[in-house]
Amino acid sequence: ALLNGAALVLVNREILASGEELVNKMAQEKVTTVTLPPSVLAVFPKTELPHLQTIITAGEKCTTELVKNWAPGRKFFNAYGPTETTVCASMYLTDPEEEQAPPIGRPIGNFQLYILDRHWRPVPIGVPGELCVGGVGLARGYLNRPDLTAEKFIPNPFSDRGERLYRTGDLVRYKPDGNIEFLGRIDYQVKVRGFRIELGEIEANLNEYPGVRDVAVLAREDQPGQKQLVAYLVADEENKPSPAELRDHLKERLPDYMIPAAYVFLDAMPLTPNGKVDRRRLPAPDMEAAVLRREYVAPRNETEEKLTAIVAQLLNLEKVGVYDNFFELGGHSLLATQFISRVKEEFEVELPLITLFEKPTIEQMALAVQEAKLVSKAPAKPQIKRIARDSRRVRRSDLQQRSGKKPDNNEPQGKPGE
Structure with missing residues (x-):
């Protein structure tokens, strides 16, 4: 200025x-x-x-x-552009007519941007990778931190002139037009139920939904052993999306294990002194209010009562209705296994795990349990036992002995030659 x-x-x-x-x-x-x-x-x-x-x-x-x-x-x-590259490395002139979130553009003069995988190889268009920056703006390193300098400022594998690249730790990908889309931080990579998840990819997809102004996604473990994804959103009051709409939007773009279990709407994101989202201050969700629910209908029979009790205990919920969906309430594949095991203990029926995925509501599962009970109580079919041919031959004298009659000497007593 x-x-x-x-x-x-x-x-x-x-x-x-x-x-x-x-x-x-x-x-x-x-x-x-x-x-x-x-x-x-x-x-x-x-x-x-x-x-x-x-x-x-x-x-x-x-x-x-x-x-x-x-x-x-x-x-x-x-x-x-991070501080280590003298603040600015790329730029994009936005267009209010575009429906997609704006990318971070292309490198400015005297800068080079590379999107690399964990083996320092360039990734194809559309594949997320770490953004590495080269050019005249790179800092020499961190003051009195040679270890961190060596970790973040690496030799440029695409140059033979001794140049370096700065590893930003940012997750990005190329768009088809050559611009670069910012997704989030590599630091925000988490592991939930054995799946490695980039939180930035979830945030990027939620940000595309109309009415969403700001998003942060966390992996929380408020209950020991139950780590789950929680989405925090700031949305327009007059165009506020529902959790069901957001979930459907994500299901079209992401695998099931990347779908948040809860959606928390905030008036504003908590910020750090430098104006960035303070993730440590994001509140623990009230799962009763944050999970995706249908219109509540109380259990109507004993089977539904027992099933709602099982789901409520597994998911730490106070109230579960017969139209509630197990997975929309926060259930996942590991909890589904526990659910099927509990059903076996409670009702003494065997149900395959796929049943819960095909019939995820309490009402549907209650019908599945009742059908399984009817099958288990059906009378056993008579078994047909094959016997040897010799065992089917019965002497007439034996029959007469059993009936008390004397054998007639003029009648054959068996097969000729016996």
């Missing part, structure tokens, strides 16, 4: 944390260009800022809603 004859407006953390006060400050100072994290821009009240000509977002994933709200009538750039 100063090198180009502009005034640089500085604000304290209190003003930065309050969207309304920051907007008032920008209006008062007639700010023409502003750089903000998306999570700060998301809490801005909708107001006219006639002097504001250029908005630059950086530091977090920018959403479609932010672009639609703030891009019309001005330039809106979605930029990317």
Whole structure:
């Protein structure tokens, strides 16, 4: 700003944390260009800022809603660049008519961006990988931290001039048009029930849904041994999606083990002093309110009562209705195995595990249990036993002895030759 004859407006953390006060400050100072994290821009009240000509977002994933709200009538750039690369490495001029979240664009001059797998090989278009940055903006390293410097600043395998790359730890992928899409942090890779999951990929897909302004996904273990995915969302009040809609949206794009068990709506994301989402302050979900439920209908018979009790205990819920879906309540494959085992103990019937996946509601499972009971109580079919041919021959004298009659000497007593 100063090198180009502009005034640089500085604000304290209190003003930065309050969207309304920051907007008032920008209006008062007639700010023409502003750089903000998306999570700060998301809490801005909708107001006219006639002097504001250029908005630059950086530091977090920018959403479609932010672009639609703030891009019309001005330039809106979605930029990317960590401190280790002198702040900016790529940029993208957004379009409010685009329905997808804006990418971080292409490298700016004198920078190179590489998307690599864990073996430092370039990944194909559409495949997530770690973003590595090369170019004149790279820092020399971390002060008095040679170990961290060696870990993060690696030799450039695509150069023979002794150049280096900076490993950003950010998860990205190439779009078909060559722009780069930011997905999240490699650090946010978790393992749930044996599956390795990139939380950033879930967040990226949720951010695409209309009405969603900000998203964070965590793997929580509030109950020992029950780690599950929880999605935190900030959404437009007039266009707020339901958990069922979000779940259906994800099921079209992601495998079942990447579908969050609970959806928590917040007025705003908790932020760190530098304006990024503070994941440690995201609240534990109230599972009774956060899980996906159908209209509650109480159990109507003994079988449904026992099944709802089993589900409630397995999923730590107080109340389960007959139309509730086991998996939408937070169930997963490991809990499904426990459920089938409990059903066997309670009802003394054998049900294959696939039954729960095909009939996931209490009502459907109750019918399956009753059908299994009827099959187990059906009278056994008579068994036909094959006997040897000789055993079917019965002497007539034997029959007469049993009946008390004397044998007739003129009648044959068996087969000739016997």
